[in-house]
Amino acid sequence: MRDTRPGPSLASAMPRDHAPSRSAADAGDARTRQTAPALLAWYDRHRRDLPWRARPGERPDPYHVWLSEIMLQQTTVATVGPYYARFLQRWPTVAALAAADLDAVLHAWQGLGYYARARNLHRCAKAVAGEHGGRFPETEEGLLTLPGIGGYTAAAVAAIAFGAKATPVDGNIERVVARLFALETPLPASKPELRRLAGLLTPETRAGDFAQAMMDLGATLCRPKAPLCLACPLTAFCAARAAGIAETLPRRSPKRARPQKHGVVFWIRCPDGAVLLRRRAEEGLLGGLMEFPSTDWREESWSVSAAIKAAPVKADWQALPGVVEHGFTHFDIDLTLLTGEVPARTKLEGVWVKPEDFAGQALPTLMKKVARHALAALQDAPAAPPETGRRKKKASS
DNA sequence: AATCCGTGGGT
């Protein structure tokens, strides 16, 4: 249903005992007072029904709010959905999650990325279950002491789960606020100012609904590209809209190019078909996840002879055709593969796993690509007639 | 303070 009412008038909201608005400062003051009521009215009509969101009038479950906020860090709603459902079914309470094995949590997190979140999620659950009597702290300061909870998440949980007047500021809200105030300072330098301005907008009550409304607005109308200003409940207050620069905001400082790195993976088989996997270090890139052994990943390319010197075992190495490519946030990588046979399940650092059991391992996407590539190449290679047509790539994970 | 952390979808 379309709302055909005119937008709120700036003048009508001015206190009666004040002179009519004449200055930009007055207009800005009107903006800070009128934004929340207008936005909440919009939210009450257009609120999205998300799995972790309490129904109107229902009390939110802090565990649900916290779990969803951790998963949603730098991750889209659509991606999170299935993971959230699986976690909640398997670990219905924070106590259940605290009692889980870290390996099980990492495995359930597989594919969601930023795996430090999963380790901190588990640590946080243990802290809440152990040191806080099974209840989450209800203040920003208290929440901030927990692993994996930073300024954004502390404010989001405090506001959404506990009704505190707190102002979470995520990428959506940064964009909405930058446009509302036509702030042209580029990110990330503008972050403190954006937080301050967002705080000015936050109402005394319904701070949680306000935050979610701002995020909904950013996700559906105040989008990065092609914002739908005509449907926006804040268009009357939006300085960027008035100036015709909404789509260009927020500005961003240029980011440096991502380096290209190279590595060589050792696909080590034993006669029963098992392949060697090892666990990565707990800290850093893909921390705690499983991988196929490889050389260092470096910007200098590897020769086969140099790579073989770095192999974890002696073998008759054979190069597989093709490369596996992958992009991370801050670098791109290509991996080439060497296959080698060992006579038995040699005692090496790692575990022997048959390909049909890979699904039971916490393999990051890069290593799933490696497995798919190796299995396809090994299936094609032995005594295969020369390829004449295009080859279809099959997913085998 | 700048850099390091994944991944998938949209354009």
Added chain:
DNA sequence: TACCCAAGGAT
């Protein structure tokens, strides 16, 4: 293709 960007945190 090559970007952008997403309910950020830790160091």
